[in-house]
Amino acid sequence: MTLLRHENTDEFNAVIAALNNELAVEGNLNLLSQAVHAEESFKRILNSLYGWNLENANEGTQNAEGVDLIDRDNRLVVQVSISCTKEKINQTLKKTIMKQYAGYRLKFAFVGKQDSAVKTKSYKNENQIEFDPASDIILSVDLARRFMHLDIESQERALHVARQETGADF
Numbered sequence: 805m806t807l808l809r810h811e812n813t814d815e816f817n818a819v820i821a822a823l824n825n826e827l828a829v830e831g832n833l834n835l836l837s838q839a840v841h842a843e844e845s846f847k848r849i850l851n852s853l854y855g856w857n858l859e860n861a862n863e864g865t866q867n868a869e870g871v872d873l874i875d876r877d878n879r880l881v882v883q884v885s886i887s888c889t890k891e892k893i894n895q896t897l898k899k900t901i902m903k904q905y906a907g908y909r910l911k912f913a914f915v916g917k918q919d920s921a922v923k924t925k926s927y928k929n930e931n932q933i934e935f936d937p938a939s940d941i942i943l944s945v946d947l948a949r950r951f952m953h954l955d956i957e958s959q960e961r962a963l964h965v966a967r968q969e970t971g972a973d974f
Contacts, residue, residue: 809952812959816951819966820944827886827916842915843872843884845969850882850913850942852962853950858882870899879908881933886916890925893937902931909934913942920945 827842847858850873858873858880873882883896893912896902902910910933914922923941934940951962 808956809959812956812963813948813952816959816963816966817948819963819970820947823970824916824918824944842886846882846884846913846915847873848965848969849947849962852958852965853947853954856880870896870901871905873913880911881905881908882911882913884913884915886914888914888917888919888922888943890922890927893922893925893927893941897927897929897931897933897935900931902933905933906931907934909940911940911942915944918943918945 823842823845843862844860847860850856851858856875857877858875861871861874861881870883871881872884874880875882885892896910896912920943923937923943925937927935927937929935951959954962
């Protein structure tokens, strides 16, 4: 059992690292089409890891401003971004659309190049949406940590999703 958990974790980490590397390179080349696909991929990955019911906010409104994913049941909105900076977070927090999500929690899922320092900075939250940088900024290390603590059956489901989204299952 321990061996299987170790193998699952190693594979999940490798899949997430490969996805981040690809998105970081494409972001540096300003090829952002993959970042759009990452929203859908991370919707499924986050749902499998956290048990959320995220939907792509862009299904109804093309490129919904400030919000990529929404879970109305759990009152969450998620911004998926390859730009892991304090500026990106502040820009999102100040968007007037955030007023619409009063009572929701805002989370950021950063893909591509990552900077753990963003979790320790302070931010202007003018619209008072629920947001705590330490717990609401999701980096790859957070995904790996969450995956590690899942039961084996849940790991297998999450790994299956990660494989599908990166083409490893095909």
